[in-house]
Amino acid sequence: MFNFSKVAASGFAAAFMISSSAYAAGDLIINLDQTDPAPKKAFEDIVAGFSKENPDVNVIVNTMHKEGYKTSIRNFLTADAPDLATWYAGNRMAPFVNAGLFEDVSDVWEENGLNEQLKSAAASMTIDGKKWGVPYTYYQWGIYYRKDIFEEKGIAVPTSWDELVAASAKLKAAGIDPFTIGTKALWPTGGWFDYMNLRVNGYEFHMDLTAGKVPYTDPRVKATFDKWAELVKPGYYNANHAALDWQEAVPALVQGKAAMYLMGNFAVDVFKNGGLKEEQIGFMQFPEITPGIPMAEDAPTDTIHIPANAKNKEDAKKFLAYMARADVQTATNVTLGQLPVNSGAERPEERILQQGFDMLSNAYALAQFYDRDAPAAMAKAGMEGFQEFMVKPERADAILDRLEKIRTRVYK
Amino acid sequence: MSEQALAPVSSGNSPKFSGGPATSGASKTRSSKWIANQRKLAPWLFLAPGVVMFLVYVIAPIGQSLWISLYEWDGIGVKTFIGIANYIELIDDEAFYTALYNNVLWLVLYMLAVPAGLLIAIFLNQTVTGIRIYKSLFFFPFVISQIVVGLIFSWFYAPNFGLFTKLLEFMGVEGIAILADERFVTYGIIVAGLWPQIAYCMILYLTGLNNVSPDQIEAARLDGAKGWKMLWYVIIPQLRPATFIAVVVTIIGALRSFDLVSIMTSGGPYGSSRVLSYYMYEQALSEYGFRMGYGASIAVVLFAIMMVFITLFIVRMLKDEREGY
CATH class of the missing domain: 3.40.190.10 (Periplasmic binding protein-like II)
Incomplete structure (x- = not known):
């Protein structure tokens, strides 16, 4: 009985933490739509790496089921925005950009030389001449x-x-x-x-x-x-x-x-x-x-964005820059079994991925996917x-x- | 403090208190007013929580749906007033007619649950050892969640390994993927829906059969009635209240047949098993939806259809009450 009440209490505490806005200044909340083992591991590694370089930032990750995430993102972007949220490139992000729910991150691209490094995905991240997020992986x-x-x-x-x-x-x-x-x-x-x-x-x-x-x-x-x-x-x-x-x-x-x-x-x-x-x-x-x-x-591209209502945009931008880095993208995509977007990242070692990497490098152009382009x-x-x-x-x-x-x- | 706070309340219930020393002149008239009207007011006070809930959670959303159906709105952006354009679009929308047709199909075929339930109830209404176990087993499908029913039937119909396909193959017929064939898909889902619904009707009739008067059966028997005549002229008329409830719950069940469609086919193949409630969800809330206005206009149409049945139900209920059933 005692144990139960303890569990219940901590459950309440967790619920309170999620819903309250009383986060400490150094907290960085990320909403993730990846529950499969490989992507989950990849993100754990990213977070661990980021925390090592930025020990003053306390990263909190909320993981949600992919399908549920697609509907819940509309709620949490308006009601209780995290500092970072994963999503997709192309027309799929247009409703949120047009509704003013994503933050313009052109400055992150500018300051970190991403316009060059992430050139292949730049077009699919651009709406109205501005960049609205950072791509971290794609696949053939x-x-x-x-x-x-x-x-x-x-x-x-x-x-x-x-x-x-x-x-x-x-x-x-x-x-x-x-x-x-x-x-x-x-x-x-x-x-x-x-x-x-x-x-x-x-x-x-x-x-x-x-x-x-x-x-x-x-x-x-x-x-x-x-x-x-x-x-x-x-x-x-x-x-x-x-x-x-x-x-x-x-x-x-x-x-x-x-x-x-x-x-x-x-x-x-x-x-x-x-x-x-x-x-x-x-x-x-x-x-x-x-x-x-x-x-x-x-070549559908998965991306990460800063919601316009985020509370800790400063650290969120640091995190975006970190995720865009060549070495981080190399490591992430080895775990994901997918391809890094950063042109400075290393060529994957796996045979089929290499084939895909070469195919996409020589591709005339990249489409996102019918349900992301339309x-x-x-x-x-x-x-x-x-x-x-x-x-x-x-x-x-x-x-x-x-x-x-x-x-x-x-x-x- | 608590005693004082309680005083005015208890004054209403105890007449002797009204003359008590603690009551001033003003509150005396007030409490006498209260006493004069309390028989009129009490029902409203008792109804108040229910009325408030009903207003907030039923009436207000209906009004909001009507309101939103006049707008073009994606749920997060700017609302644009477009008048009845959503309804005009609805008239020209093939998918809407498919859904409407399927809804009618659901309504008609779902009604089979009523006679089927009656049949099973009569069959089970006997005193044999262990009959309670049989009754429970027959009632079992109603106890499990609709989602589970949907999953079970999806596997049952599954091409390649499903029991249904195997059965067909055993009989020498080539297996049909029921849920992938636009001709059979809605029927397939309705059958899945009937399974628990028959159990529901059965339980209603079982309780009804308990109340059938043995005197009348005895009398009918003396007059030489048996078999169908006994059932039709003696038993069924006495089951009228049960039949009424069975029909009502079945109609409502058919109109909100959302979960089975969602879990078994997601409205597919290419939208041929959609019903109105699912179409509304798809347009307004699903992954590719977010046309709140259009979804709301579908909801309004569905509400109008339901209203017909609800009105019939209420009129009938009032009539029965006046006649003293």
């Missing part, structure tokens, strides 16, 4: 495939669209689903649309489309869908993908029932946990479709349309008409 998207199955079936790694379709036909004939995907949560479809559109129409067109400058009924969008149909109509995706989450689509790849998976690099960890050996996993760049179009890639309402409707297309490709025209109707409403 591409096609992960089963090396051993490709070898067994005598398939060379496709470098063009025709080769990819031919390889798919061959796999399908052998009773293997060429691609596995789980579209229940919708966003995996965004990766497919991004790559189809980037390869068919190029980066500029894709950016214009996600910025709402081009109608969805444009013949070029239709061309993207027509190309995509070459994979959808013959059934080169696993059946019932609309019932699966992306993790639930992984076993097919592990069991050899499917041979390829278009995903972000975070999936490699899941493949390995599922039982795939390092040498079984191959990575390839999404092949060229329209010849001559420079290859742009999806505003939320458009992204939701768009990805729902892509999912419908992947189930009912014959409805392409009706889907595009619907998306166009939504586009005219969303971008007023």
Whole structure:
């Protein structure tokens, strides 16, 4: 009984601390959306490193579940802002920037030479000519495939669209689903649309489309869908993908029932946990479709921001500068298994990451991801349309008409 | 201090106190006024906490929803008044009609819970050893959380390893991923919803059956009634109050069928299993939503639909009360 009351008391104390604004001057509160083991470890290391260099700052970290964080951030930014909060680059941060909830950190970029070091991500952190946060990691998207199955079936790694379709036909004939995907949560479809559109129409067109400058009924969008149909109509995706989450689509790849998976690099960890050996996993760049179009890639960037209502902005800016540093980003991304944004950071040692690093270094341009480049309402409707297309490709025209109707409403 | 503070209160209850020495002239008239009106005032005082709660947590939010539905607002930025533009958009929104249609489907099919519950209740209404255990087992689905029900049925329907798929394959039919097929998805979720709802109706009828008068059954039996006739003309009329409650809770259950949709499909595939409540949540509060005004306008429509049933319910209840049921 005594123990219980003690626990309860400390619980109350904790609750009080979180809700009260009576922090000591040297406290720095960080809200994190990373609960997975690797990212959690990475942040623990960052905090430990920062505390060592700034012993007078007491860092307090609140960790939240990723999905819950996406809704709770709207509350805590307005009601009880931390000093730092993780979020995403591109259009995804626009609502908070426009509502005046994120702090302009252009000075941090200026003073620490970040305009040079973080150049590759500068565009996605800029709104109205100002920088609104600091990117600390990004990762490549591409096609992960089963090396051993490709070898067994005598398939060379496709470098063009025709080769990819031919390889798919061959796999399908052998009773293997060429691609596995789980579209229940919708966003995996965004990766497919991004790559189809980037390869068919190029980066500029894709950016214009996600910025709402081009109608969805444009013949070029239709061309993207027509190309995509070459994979959808013959059934080169696993059946019932609309019932699966992306993790639930992984076993097919592990069991050899499917041979390829278009995903972000975070999936490699899941493949390995599922039982795939390092040498079984191959990575390839999404092949060229329209010849001559420079290859742009999806590389979603994770970022950290200072809320406008933060109490300890001085230390928060120190922390941003620390997280942007080359050596810190190198260490962080080794733990994360992702790529550092800082150009001075070291090249990763892991094979697939190296491939991704080289691919992104040579990329013509980087897109964030459909649901980060397009505003939320458009992204939701768009990805729902892509999912419908992947189930009912014959409805392409009706889907595009619907998306166009939504586009005219969303971008007023 | 406490005695003094208590005095005026206790004065209301003890008439003899009104003539007591501690009462001055002014408070004497006041307390006599209080005595004169206390029969009128007392009910309001007793109702006050409830009324205040109702005003703050029910009436005010309804007003706010109506108000917000006239605005374009993302929840954090500037509110822009746009009149009834949200409702005009709603009329032209295919997703809204899908959700509305699904809501109607829910309402109609959910009603199956009432006869099914009655059937099971009659079946269980016998005196056999251990019947209580059976009753508890049948009631079990209502006890577990809707979220758990949703999860169980998601696994049940899961392609590849789900029991349902295996059953179909066993019967020689190719497995169907119910929750990924726009034709079956809503039915699949409704079945999941019926499972606990039937148990609920059953328990209502079981208590109802306890109150069925044995004299009337005896009399009916003497008159030669049995089987369906007995059920239809003698038992069911006596179960009227239970039926009424069962229908009401089922209608309300169908209209707030949010949790199952959310946990089983998130409204998918491509929005074909959405219901109004889920669509409202999606537009206003989900990851890609934050159109508070539009969400509120959906809420208003849902409220209007519910209002029809609530009005019917209240009118009926008042009528019953007057007739002395």
